[in-house]
């Protein structure tokens with residue numbers, strides 16, 4: 001049979017990310033997928049050489065619009081590690097609250113796009129309506145809707161008063177109620193199950209071998225979550241990684257759905273236990289040394305390597321984003337599926353290409 | 359089957375999810391970080407804000423006593439507001455108006 005090559009992206013109606021996949025198809029079945037990257041490379045790592053280490057916090061926040069707070073937390077934790085700074089407990093809890101709000105809105109955004117990938121427009125709008133409330137909470141507490149700008153080396157720059165704590169708890173109850181109402185659709189709807197079950201199956205052995213991270217890894221039955229290492233205040237909060245065993249697109253959706261509940265629960269826990277005191281420690285001197293820091297983002301594990309030689313600027317910042325780790329998984333999943341399932345499978349790993357290319 | 363139907367019925371009776379903009383405008387949250395304003399009478403042109411700004415959008419000229427700012431380059435991070443020793447910088451809770459061209463705001467001490 002004759003094969004043909006179909007370019008998927010970089011501009012594609014269902015994928016709002018400049019990722020190109022060169023798909024070799026035989027009839028309607030994919031036989032090979034080759035990703036082509038590099039459309040949105042911005043050279044953010046190189047900026048470390050001409051911005052001082054405090055200014056780099058704002059640069060790392062902009063590596064990814066959706067994971068902004070978590071990039072900044074990872075970078076700041078790295079510097080705090082190098083400089084031996086102790087972060088006040090209240091700041092650690094506030095970082096957890098903002099980090100989990102981010103996970104919440106990222107997963108709702110992803111679910112909306114996922115629904116859109118198989119043409120379920122009304123579900124997409126419904127999920128984004130819920131997400132809007134989460135963005136409102138972010139705006140009311142951090143000052144910005146998406147890129148918060150509140151994380152600083154040594155702590156955070158904004159505090160919450162008791163009234164805001166109550167307000168967030170109320171709003172989250174509304175979010176949880178709305179998610180509970182929409183949950184049966186994602187879990188049991190006939191169309192969704194037909195489009196997602198058994199598609200793009202990744203076994204746990206493959207997930208381990210290919211180095212999958214985040215919900216993709218957990219949907220294949222491996223309970224691994226970097227939050228278990230107890231950074232920020234996670235060591236003092238109760239949670240278990242959400243897992244599924246099927247390893248298909250539906251399982252990945254279910255893991256993220258479970259993580260929405262988990263995030264809401266974690267924020268409630270953090271709000272209840274929010275300690276008093278300072279929100280920022282003083283940062284003296286210049287960093288010298290190197291470190292490797294890992295943080296769990298909505299898409300998986302991000303790794304920051306930071307090296308400082310005692311100057312005003314850092315000598316190297318290397319960022320390994322979760323999508324980078326999940327691209328080999330994607331290349332493995334695509335051969336053998338129908339062309340019409342490609343958007344669903346591609347979106348199921350939640351690719352964030354801007355973040356991948358930095 | 360028909361798992362979405364209850365949601366559709368709920369949406370039918372709960373009214374629109376969007377606001378009838380511009381008749382109905384959501385007031386900004388008090389904490390929102392919008393456009394940066396400088397109370398120039400208080401400013402001593404020390405230049406701290408210009409040095410610390412991560413997007414390099416502030417310029418301070420000590421000799422001319424001029425503080426200039428590129429609002430379209432500002433990323434609303436609030437670092438300058440925290441650093442200003444005279445507390446003359448402030449972020450309004452609303453973003454600036456749209457513009458066809460990137461403008462530059464220049465404030466002089468005597469004007």
Ligand code: SF4
Pocket residue numbers: 396400401402403404405406407408418425441442443444445446447
């Ligand atoms: S830091 Fe404050 S006082 Fe100094 S130049 Fe900037 S606005 Fe003026």
Ligand code: SF4
Pocket residue numbers: 394410411412413414415416431432433434435436437438439
């Ligand atoms: S808010 Fe941030 S980007 Fe804007 S002028 Fe101040 S320091 Fe610069």
